[in-house]
Amino acid sequence: MEKKVGATLQKLEEIWKLLPVDVGKRLKEENFLKEEQIQEIRLRALKPLFVKTNKNKYFIADGYENWIVTNRQIKEAVERLGGYSLYAFEEELKQGYLTVSGGHRVGFCGRAVLEHGKVKTLRQVSSLNIRIAGEIIGCGEQWLPYLFENNSLCHTLIVSPPGCGKTTLLRDIIRCLSYGLHCKESYNVGVVDERGEIAAMKDGVPQMDVGPCTDVQENCPKAEGMRFLLRSMTPDVIAVDELGKEADFYGVEELLHAGVTLISTVHGNDMNGLLKNIKMKKMIGEMEKGRILFLSKKCGTGTVEEIWDAKGIKQYERGVKP
Amino acid sequence: MMFQAIGAFLIVSTTTLIGYALGAREKYRLKELEEIERGILLMKNQISYLGTPLAQLLDQISWKTEGAIGLAFQEIAARMEERQGNTAEEIWESVWMEMGKKTYLTAVDLDELIAFGRTLGFLEKEQQEGSMDLFLYNLREREERIKKRLEKNGRLYCSMGVLGGLLIVITLL
Numbered sequence: 001m002e003k004k005v006g007a008t009l010q011k012l013e014e015i016w017k018l019l020p021v022d023v024g025k026r027l028k029e030e031n032f033l034k035e036e037q038i039q040e041i042r043l044r045a046l047k048p049l050f051v052k053t054n055k056n057k058y059f060i061a062d063g064y065e066n067w068i069v070t071n072r073q074i075k076e077a078v079e080r081l082g083g084y085s086l087y088a089f090e091e092e093l094k095q096g097y098l099t100v101s102g103g104h105r106v107g108f109c110g111r112a113v114l115e116h117g118k119v120k121t122l123r124q125v126s127s128l129n130i131r132i133a134g135e136i137i138g139c140g141e142q143w144l145p146y147l148f149e150n151n152s153l154c155h156t157l158i159v160s161p162p163g164c165g166k167t168t169l170l171r172d173i174i175r176c177l178s179y180g181l182h183c184k185e186s187y188n189v190g191v192v193d194e195r196g197e198i199a200a201m202k203d204g205v206p207q208m209d210v211g212p213c214t215d216v217q218e219n220c221p222k223a224e225g226m227r228f229l230l231r232s233m234t235p236d237v238i239a240v241d242e243l244g245k246e247a248d249f250y251g252v253e254e255l256l257h258a259g260v261t262l263i264s265t266v267h268g269n270d271m272n273g274l275l276k277n278i279k280m281k282k283m284i285g286e287m288e289k290g291r292i293l294f295l296s297k298k299c300g301t302g303t304v305e306e307i308w309d310a311k312g313i314k315q316y317e318r319g320v321k322p
Numbered sequence: 323m324m325f326q327a328i329g330a331f332l333i334v335s336t337t338t339l340i341g342y343a344l345g346a347r348e349k350y351r352l353k354e355l356e357e358i359e360r361g362i363l364l365m366k367n368q369i370s371y372l373g374t375p376l377a378q379l380l381d382q383i384s385w386k387t388e389g390a391i392g393l394a395f396q397e398i399a400a401r402m403e404e405r406q407g408n409t410a411e412e413i414w415e416s417v418w419m420e421m422g423k424k425t426y427l428t429a430v431d432l433d434e435l436i437a438f439g440r441t442l443g444f445l446e447k448e449q450q451e452g453s454m455d456l457f458l459y460n461l462r463e464r465e466e467r468i469k470k471r472l473e474k475n476g477r478l479y480c481s482m483g484v485l486g487g488l489l490i491v492i493t494l495l
Contacts, residue, residue, distance in 0.1 A: 017405045075444070076408040084402050084410035084443040085375035087450045121446055 012038070014102050015132065020076040023049065026060060026067055039134070039163075039301070043069045043077055044127040054301065078125050081106050093122050102207060103133035103200025133197060134165070135208050139302055140172030144182040146307050146315055147173070147291050151184065153237065153261045155287045155310070159268040160295035165302030166265035167241055169295065171198050171208055173263060174239050178211020187261075189214045190235035192225030198241055223251030230258055239263040249279045256286050270294060271308055284310050291315070326495070333494075334487035341483020345476050350426040352468045357391040358435070359461050366454045369447060376410060376442065377402035394421040410443030434460060 015038075016024035023043065036053035043049060048059040048066035060067040081100055082089050092098045098106045110125035147156050156173070158166045180186030191214055193199050199206035199216045206216060215233045217225040222240045229235050238255055240248070243264045255262055268274045271292070275281045284290060290310025296303050299318075307316035361383045368379040377399050384396035398417045407413035415436050422432045434457070441453035 020408050079409050079443045080405055082443075083375045083377060084413070085377075086444050087369055087447040088373045088375045090373075090447060 011102065011132070015041070015104065015130070018081050018100055018104075018130075020073045020080060023069070023073055023077065027051070030058075030060065032056075032058070037134070038132050040132065041130040042127065043074055043130075045069060045071050045074050047127075074125055074128065077128055078108070081128070081130075090121060094119050096122065097195070099196035099200075101200070101202055103197050105131045105133070105195065105197055107131070131163075133200060133208070134168050134301075136165075136168050136172065136302070137175070137209060138172065139165075140169050140176055141182060143169075143293065143304060143307070144173070144176055146293075148183075149289045149309075152289065153177070153183075153187070154289040154291045155256070155261055156263045156290070157243075157274075157284075157292045158263075158265045158295065159274055159292060160265075161269060162267065163301070164295040164297050166295060167197055169293070169302055169304075170239060170241060170263065170265050171210060174198070174214060174237075175209050175211045177237055177263075178213040186211075186213050187236040188234065190226075190229035190233050190238045191216045192220060192222050192229065192238065192240045193218045194220060194222055194225065195241065198239070222248045226251035226255050230255060230260065235260055237261045237263060241265050242267065246279065249283060252283055253286070256283070268294075271306075271312070330491040330495075333490050334484060337487030337490065338480065338483040341479045341481070341486070344483075345472070345479035347426055348468060348472055349476075351428065351431070352465060352472065354389065354391055354425050354427055355431065355461060355465050355468070357387045357389065359458060359465065361387045361391065361395055362438075362454055362458055362461070366451060366458075369450055369454075373447065390421055390425045394418060394425075397421065411440045414439030414442055431464070434464075 012028075016028055018024075019027070019041075026049070027041070030051070032053070036055050038051060038053050040052040041050070042052075046068060048061070049069050051058045051060060078086070081098060086093065089098050093108065096108055098108070100106055107129040108122055108125050109127045110122040113120045113123055147154055158169055158173075160166050174189050174191060176182060177187040178189045189211065191198055191210065193201070193216050196218055198208070199210045199214070199218070200208050201216060201218045206214070210216065215229065215235070217228055220228065222243065222245070226238055226240065229238055238260055240262070241264070243249075243252065243266050252262060252264075266274065266280065268277075271294075274292070275284070284292070287310040292308045292310070293304055294306045294308075296305045298305070303318065304316070305318050306314060308314050364383050364386060365379055368374045368382070374382075380395045380399035380402070384392045384399060386392075387395060394417055397420075398413055401407060401413045401417065402410065407416065418432055418435050418439070427435070438453065438457040441450070445453065
């Protein structure tokens with residue numbers, strides 16, 4: 001199986017293009033970036049430019065002097081990342097992030113402007129975090145057998161703190177099911193890609209490999225997206241990223257009763273923490289067949305620590321032979 | 323005598339053409355300002371109702387506007403798509419500085435156009451619409467002024483050309 005690991009050179013070129021010209025040029029000169037896999041680029045006003053790779057964390061420096069990001073560069077970065085059209089991304093800015101072409105997510109911090117007690121927009125952006133979307137083809141294959149019970153696919157939750165590879169694993173599981181890898185048949189997978197990170201659509205075409213039997217509902221709130229897909233696309237599986245808002249669970253409830261399998265990611269640490277969320281506990285309780293995968297970064301991003309079933313029985317634990 | 327007649331004819335026809343060209347220049351300028359107005363109006367509608375990003379909408383507008391103005395919109399869209407500038411303002415200004423030479427727009431028109439470009443890219447929808455309204459208001463006022471001047475002076479330019487030519491001929495004779 002071919003493995004595409006993280007930010008390839010071609011992908012890096014795309015990313016440099018999104019950054020202010022001098023920042024992109026400076027990063028291009030860094031040789032280590034060609035050998036390592038970039039995971040994050042952070043720009044903070046009047047602070048050194050920061051890069052996190054799969055192996056290390058770096059402050060970019062010229063000799064002994066740190067390479068400082070200016071206020072102007074932050075402003076330029078915001079404009080370039082927003083395609084010179086911030087008005088087109090007001091909704092995303094309210095949430096504090098933007099997904100750019102290629103599925104990379106950019107987080108913003110600045111001064112929030114409030115209207116009726118709610119965030120209307122962000123101004124005076126002071127720091128940016130560009131999280132590079134990683135596509136690791138094949139990373140989900142070994143876990144597929146755990147997702148089946150008596151030959152039927154279980155509802156699956158992928159749980160971890162941020163940055164542990166949930167979306168990457170979810171994307172590969174979608175791809176496997178869509179191709180029918182390690183399954184008896186291929187599945188029709190409906191994806192609600194609210195943040196555009198799973199499939200990274202461009203002009204209606206997924207930039208990531210999500211398989212041939214996958215329908216993507218992009219930029220749509222999860223609950224509504226799940227309803228759309230249920231009504232219109234007769235999916236076998238519906239996949240969503242980062243379940244958590246109250247409204248999301250209403251959509252899931254409908255889905256669980258409709259006989260469609262849910263595969264989703266959730267922020268969390270362990271089973272106890274997960275079950276403290278009442279909505280989550282109720283949802284897991286309603287699953288007839290379910291699997292919960294816990295990820296960590298202990299042996300690299302995307303390490304599967306444990307797999308539980310919905311009845312609370314551990315199916316797998318890293319380092320423990322079955 | 324023959325040479326004198328030919329010379330007189332050439333002088334009168336040249337000055338007539340100069341007079342006509344002066345009038346026509348204002349007409350072409352007005353036509354280009356109207357094209358810009360149409361472009362900005364389309365831009366405003368696209369932003370208000372669809373929230374289309376600038377590169378995409380300027381490309382669409384370039385197909386709906388004519389001549390050098392359409393080409394300028396197309397060039398801006400292409401440069402934005404390629405991220406050939408740090409800010410929208412930078413791209414907008416550089417394109418109009420280059421393309422402005424191929425238009426009938428005056429330095430004042432270009433200055434206003436460039437000033438409008440300084441509001442592009444970083445504003446919220448409402449503010450962006452506001453800046454477009456202001457620009458459109460100024461543009462329409464300018465167009466009105468040119469139209470009035472053309473009505474008043476349009477024929478005058480041609481007549482001045484003919485009469486100026488005749489004056490030169492008489493003086494030379």
